[in-house]
Amino acid sequence: MIYLGVFFFAPFVIVLLYAFGMVDLLRQFEPIPTLEHFLQFFDSVAPSVFARSLLMAFATTVLCLLLGYPMSYYIAVKGGRRKETLMLLVIIPFWVSFLLRTYALMTILDVNGIINVTLLSFGLISEPLNLMYNMQAVLLGMVYNYLPFMILPLYASMEKLDKSLLEAAGSLGAGPARSFLHVTLPLTRSGVGAGSILVFVPAVGEFIIPQLLGGTESFMIGNLIWTLFLKARNLWFGSAVSIILIALVVLMVALYMKYITRGEEMTI
């Protein structure tokens, strides 16, 4: 509780106060409650940056789901004795710092990186490819970094799935595709929900990956807030943007949770 109070609640309150213009350490103006920083939001680049961030986070989530679902399904259902080893392989990247992993990705994608050097040496390309500093590179970095967050809850929900349910579906005339659609998918929905949130929420606010791998076109909210706070020193506007981000994410997660846990009923 103390931990939460000091490191979560207190900063949140400070940011809130800044956003409403009620703090001014440099005493440049009288601290009066105001909405001007929020109104400023609509006159700035912020809305388009928001849209891009949400789109990127959404794309990351969908890609992680498309990659992670078959992977976790394979590990949980067909993994057999290799289950533990395979899950370890998923988790091992976590042992290395996030930053380090992203730098490692840079050495692969760089103009002098492994891919370009290899392709050049085989004569497949004559000029090095521009693999970095664009949207695709950011997306690749995000999917790569967030994939385990998707796989872990998915794996947990599939591990819990009683395999005899699939046999039951089979004995009732459902082939593999329909067993999957009517039994596996609805029963792993909680894993899909948890995984999607674990990927989406941090992905919206991500700033290191676009910072390192992205160019100007992949400038995201995280970068905007970072710039406002540390470069422009506009703590008030930065705080307002942060508050809007938090509100938006909370709203989206709430709606999504409602959708995922809706009734649990399923009509075929």
Added chain:
Amino acid sequence: MYEVELIDVVKRFGTVTAVDHVSLGVRKNEFYSFLGPSGCGKTTTLRIIAGFEDPDEGILKLVDIIANEIPPYRRNVGMVFQHLALFPHMSVFDNIAFGLKMAKVGKDEIRKRVEESLELVGLPGFGDRRIHQLSGGQQQRVGIARAMVKAPSVLLLDEPLGPLDLKIRQHMQLELKRIQKQVGTTFIYVTHDQGEALTMSDNIAVMNNGRVEQIGTPREIYDKPQTQFVANFIGETNFLEGSYGRSGEFICKRLASPVAVVVGEERIGEGVLSIRPERVSVGPDLKGLDNLFDAKVEDIVYQGSNVTVSAMIGNDLTMKIRANPAVPLRIGDETRIGWNKTDATVIRLEKSA
């Protein structure tokens, strides 16, 4: 023609042979049980019939068609699972309707048939319930209804009454038998409970170590066990080791006088005489039986409807006898025991035993 036939079926898991050259045939509308201790291969055999396991050797026939390669969802075989395997995310109605929906049956027809099958298993009006709102016995009924609603030609039941309490289990045994009579489906029932198998089955295949030990009606299995394992696994029995004498009597190693037995067509050499405790009489004035021995009462265990008397005959042979609790016996009494030769069976001695 058999509804289900296994010919020399073998299934191995790694180095373990779970099903070892099993051959058997199940006739239409029969209640057939696979009976044996856990790990005897009975469930694996059932799963082969369902299509969840592929036999490594041998042939599985479903109504004269070789079915080895047919996937489970194309076999007209229903299954009731040991741990039910009801779909937790569906209502009772949707669980039972699942098979019909897969078969693309019309909506009205589905409703009608689901209601009929709920009626059949004694759960009318339960369609809207959630699975977790039902008791164990009710869930079991839903499992049966779900498997039965498509009117499969064969229904496989994998120890379906295992998790239930004794009272409900006994009730469900009768219910199952009633349902089977009513719809006339072939039932293949896996159990380790010999009482269950004896009460319900038309035929029983007793299995041990992946092999079929004996196939027969409950009466044949109980009264004329062909192996020591069968005699021992089903009910209680007394074993007397020995061999046939020249004139057809059975010479028991641990008894001075020979035992009168029914002489079979083949006079086997070494054998074991199996005699059920309830077929042995006890009392000081016993007479008129084919075999009579002086005995000394060693122990009496009271069991309500009867008592089990342990009596020593010869020098060191203890026989268990099931007797009326009113029998006037006390530990240490000198008495007599006896049985008719038709009440005992001689079993060929298993070489490995």
